[in-house]
Amino acid sequence: MTHPHMAAAVAHALHKRFIIKESGKIVHAVSDISLEVQAGSLTALVGPDGAGKTTLLRMMAGLMKANEGQLHVLGIDVAADPQAIQDRISYMPQRFGLYEDLSVQENLDLYADLHGVPQTMRRERYARLLEMTNLARFTQRPAGKLSGGMKQKLGLACTLVRLPELLLLDEPTVGVDPLSRRELWEIVQQMIDDEQLTVLVSTAYLDEAERCARVFVLHEGKLVAQGTPAEIRHHARNLCFVAMPPQGQPPRFLQTRLLDNAENVIDAVPQGGAVRFIRRPGSDQRHLDAMLEGAPVMAVEERLEDGFMTLLRKQYIADPVDPTAREAVVRREAAEGKNQGQGEDYVGDVIIEVRDLVRKFGDFTAVDHISFSVRRGEIFGLLGPNGAGKTTTFRMLCGLLPASSGFLQVAGVNLRHARAVARRKIGYVSQKFALYGDLTVMENLEFFGSAYGLSGERLHERIGIVMQQFDLKDKEKSPSGQLPGGYKQRLAMAVGLLHEPDILFLDEPTSGTDPQRRREFWRRITALSEVGTTIVITTHFMEEAEYCDRIVIQDSGKLLALGTPREVRTQAGGKDSRLNMEEAFISIVEQGRRQYSEAAATETGP
Amino acid sequence: MYDFLHRIASLCRKELLAIFKDPANRVILVVPSLIESFLFGYAATYDLVDVPYALLDQDRGAISTELVARLDGTGIFHRVANLQTPADITRAIDSQQALIVIQIGPRFEQQLNAGESAPIQLILDARNSNTAGSAAAYIGLVIESYNTALRGGAGPPLTVEARAWYNPNLETRWNLLPGLIASLSMLQMMMLSALSVARERENGTFDQLLVTPYSPIEIMIGKAIPTIMIGMMQSTIVLLVAFFWFKIPMAGSLLALYAGLGLFAIASVGIGLSISAVSANMQQAMLYTFMMIMPLILLSGLATPVRNMPQILQIATLVNPLRFAIDLVQRIYLEGVGLFTLIHDLIPLLIISAITLPLAAWLFRNRLL
Secondary structure, rough: OOOOOOOOEEEEEEEEEOOOOOOOOOOEEEEEEEEEEOOOOEEEOOOOOOOOOOHHHEEEEEEOOEEEEEEEEEOEEOOOOOHHHHHOEEEEEEOOOOOOOOOOOHHHHHHOOOOOOOOHHHHHHHHHHHHHHHHHHHHOHHHHHHHHHHHHHHHHHHOOOOOOEEEEEEEOOOOOOOOHHHHHHHHHHHHHHHHOOOEEEEOHHHHOOOOOEEEEEOOEEEEEEEHHHHHHHHOOOOOOOOOOOOOOOOOHHHHHHHHHHOEEEEEEEOOOOOEEEEEEOOHHHHHHHHHHOOOOEEOOOOOHHHHHEEEEHHHHOOOOHHHHHHHHHHHHHHHHHOOOOOOOOOOEEEEEEEEEEEEOOOEEEEEEEEEEEOOOOOOEEOOOOOHHHHHHEEEEHHOOOOOOOEEEEEEEEEEEOOOOOOOOOOOOOOOOOOOOOEEHHHHHHHHHHHHHOOHHHHHHHHHHHHHEEEEEHHHHHOOOOHHHHHHHHHHHHHHHHHOOOOOEEEEEOOOOOOOOHHHHHHHHHHHHHOOEEEEEOOOOOOHHHHHOOEEEEEOOEEEEEEOHHHHHHHHHOOOOOOOOOHHHHHHHHHHHHHHHHHHHHHHOOO | OOOHHHHHHHHHHHHHHHHOOOHHHHHHHHHHHHHHHHHHHHHOOOOOOOOEEEEEEEOOOOOHHHHHHHHHHHOEEEEEEOOOOHHHHHHHHHOOOOOOOEOOOOOEEEEEEEEOOOOEEEEEOOHHHHHHHHHHHHHHHHHHHHHHHHHOOOOOOOOOOOOOOOOOOOOOHHHHHHHHHHHHHHHHHHHHHHHHEEEEEEEEOOOHHHHOOOOOHHHHHHHHHHHHHHHHHHHHHHHHHHHHHHHOOOOOOOHHHHHHHHHHHHHHHHHHHHHHHHOOOHHHHHHHHHHHHHHHHOOOOOOOOOOHOOOOHHHHHOHHHHHHHHHEEEHHHHHHHHHHHHHHHHHHHHHHHHHHHHHHHHHHHHHHH
């Protein structure tokens, strides 16, 4: 075991460059990074996508060589002897290599064999890992049949079959629901407490970084800040406030106004029915007052995320949604007489209606008699833990999966009879990039445009509009597969909106993206909603549910909660509940599971 | 209708772009068919080009010497050893030094002069049965002709002359290359169509395609047409090699040839697309395709004539589109017959297409969602 005060990893003036083959451009993935990771503690690497987090972790694991600088891990020079390091550390990549056809137990055995864990130690180790991960009941189940959260826990268990001296985790909680996320962190915390494990974790969730002893903030390959969470938070000291929007109005209207005023406001997010925002130091009070329109404001404690946003926004201003393009769309749509969503008091006509919807796979019921409806112009959120049936529900709504029974009407069309007609009225953005990677941006747009029956002048007019709306102007000839992540998502949304659908379906669009890009994404969504497009969205970020007009929470195929974020919070914690969305979610799901098991117990009881 | 065609056309365009934008694909679509047509043209041959033989001449008379001289004069047979005793025969064959041993008995000339029949014994290395068989037949011809010459005017001059039609020099290449026009393109078409859906499934693009108003049948048509176009391109490559490089004369009409190939392509694409609809990923699609391709080629008559197969396998060939396509191509190319003569090939191809394509369509409609 390493000495607690020794550094587990030391980097000095580290550089790593990549050359992009197609364009010959050089990318500085890591440039001039010097840092020390303390042994026996939990350290976080945070930063936007492409900040160099994964590159740094892979260099530490000896999987990649630095171009310049020194890197010592556990006192060993990584460049000189990568194997010696790999014998002593464990590294869990973003997509851990589980063998999907092998059972949970076989996967554990396999990794124990690979790491040469002696037979005598295995029994005790397995018992502990299975207990911590709650997988003891599933040892015989093939890994491929586990839910996303369980897979990730199994991956962590496989990484920990041998006790490493340093554990490197690369975004271990991407695509994992809040419940499984909490469990994963409990496992890691327990290992640190019991075995003085040293852990370095990269993450896009800043509330996770909050629990770390030290935080390194990376941006564009550079280390922009480091310190304890308190030190990072301090950057936003005395700048954080909460404003209450007028009664009956979703907070996103006020939030949008604030966020668009980048001169005076660093960041604004909806939170607990109100709007949380960070003032820019030295901002103009009169401007702020004008925007707040008399909404009551209260100073609040800063969080790590506030410090992070303050740090990043100090340096770079995200390209805002092109207001002229937006206005053009608004004007045109208004001229066409489309409805505009106006918040809770506005009741649009029902655009999606679901009654007693059931979907079975064999004798497993993935979606169990659920009913809800979505009104025109709403932002509607589908939430639920991994394996709750929300993806199945989502796919049925998009017409990708037929229902086993029940009534399903989308955009006035019954999906049972006229799926093709309904498809013309919906747009779909999948979680993974799902456009043709070899085709250029323009070719993709042209193809999907004509798939929806657009042609000639009309097609190119629409392409022009979405290209401007999603800032794709200079990229039309680039192969889509080689675009940076943010561009890919914008292109996917542009494709989804080409044919001016009534409803846009988005499947976990923000999974694994940093706060900066999530703000940008939601700014586009709120803008779309303003022009009357109905949005149906699934997400793992519970705070994002605050952007929605209404949400449903599903678990084990059943519908546990349905209503505005405020109503859902009330359901979880009583009137005037101070719970945040994540706490409310966990409480509702746990309550639901308790009731279910009690019901099951009385049914089978004596 | 215009709308429908426009949408199908853009599907085809997308499919072709996706195929040809991949540099690896561009190579795979041209180079293997070139290599294989040259390989088959040069390497896979049963033609008698060079037959090494050993001679055990125990008579050493004038007649035997002249007979051997005639054999050596063919340019095909060349003597690698003169054996002394019958015991040497085993060694000559076993060591693969000689493919054939010709044994002329000690009383050869004596028997001939006495008016008796004088046997010549041929010992063949049947490990290479095809070549040895042809060689033996060839030797038979040489001896026959010598026989006639020997008898001179005695008796009516009886000559047996074999003449092979459509392939006067009996070159294997003439048989094989037209066969390849069909089989190579089938290979590529099945592979491409089988992988097409599986690839999109793996890349996640298939969902995006399914949420568009395209119906499964339209998607299927949009995948079938580009594949057929590529299959035709493959056939054309082999055709050009056969015609311009190997100079195999084309007797029939190009129009008839392509019409027949088109029907065949529809039948093969139907098989490929059915595979693709039932495969969950590219690996499965590959395995299914390989599983199908071997029997399809073996039971096609490309390498071995169908009529030599056991009865039950002959029946099995009736569902193999390649069997009819090879016959069709060979007959149009070499014989120059028109399509009407080939009705016995066209009707089975039509029936097979009428089964595989609707099957693929049914699978697309029912297995994709």
